Amino acid sequence: MEYVVSHIPQGTACNRRSAYKMIPTTITIHNTGNPSSTARNERDWLTNPSNARQASFHIVVDERQAIECIPLIENAWHAGDGSGVNSGNRTSIGIEICESGNYAKTLDNAAELVAKMLKERGWGTDRLRRHFDWSGKICPRLMYDGGNWTGWKTFVASVDAKLKPKEDVRMPEEVAVQVDGKKVGVGEIKDGVTKVPVRLVAEAFGANVLWDAKTRTVNITKKEAV
Ligand SMILES: [Zn+2]
Structure with a gap:
């Protein structure tokens, strides 16, 4: 999967790139809530003049690429829980999972990306959060399953599997x-x-x-x- 850095400019409307410095302590997972938009569409929406919302995110993933829209050392407005120093908005890296195209491939890309990010930071899957965990919003909505969150459990398990070192399967x-x-x-x-x-x-x-x-x-x- 391709990883593209395409930061929205400082001063983007609605304070979407706030320039609050952030030392992230968790990673928060979302669905875009839009069945037809790609990662590129989501990135472009952040700088579309007709967008009147403050909402933003760090990375968006689809079936073919991940696009980093805001530097991971600045906050984004994705958690819906205000701007307190301990809020998800101020402490967590927000990753949007697209709902368009080959969703199974997109999910695998997201799990691959998240596993890599956790590994780089020496973190486990206990560092993963749902948007729901911060504000109670039903997001990532495609993992909700009527409140059972089976999709979420499956996603965390697939990240865990990717974190396991390969030596565990060595020959006797x-x-x-x-x-x-x-x-x-x-x-x-x-x-x-x-x-x-x-x-x-x-x-x-x-x-x-x-x-x-x-x-x-x-x-x-x-x-x-x-
Ligand atoms: Zn969300």
Whole structure:
């Protein structure tokens, strides 16, 4: 996905680029609320003379690109909770997710972008907010699901998945298994646990190994099976 920096000018109407300095502590997710507008449309709306609203945002994402409209070290007016120093407007990076085009692709782009931003800052998904969290507005509306917010949970999970380091899926490491200096088989280290074939080890100690399929239990006994 292409990342374009296209800042609206200082002095843009309605104080949309306020020039309050900001040290962001969270990232806030929105839907644009417009089923047909692209990221470029949303960016252009911020400098359209017929736009009479103060609302603004930092980044807008669609199926093909992300456009940064306001520097991430300045505030934007996206959270609907005023201008207090602890408001979402003054502390949070606002990301608008477009509703037009291939929405699944757009969502994946947004998750990719957000994961990258969290990673760069050493943050986890606990830093993510909905517009709803600041002002109670039903936004991001396409994640609302009648108040269940299933789309939101799915989105956060997909960001989490992208944050997980790739090493977590590395191949198991093979280990040799010896009993009293005699090799009895091969095991592996998987997820930090050494796993060995129980039959080979138990039998090397002279024990019987019985498999109870019904209860899915391995029974190791020194007595004869009955
Ligand atoms: Zn919103």
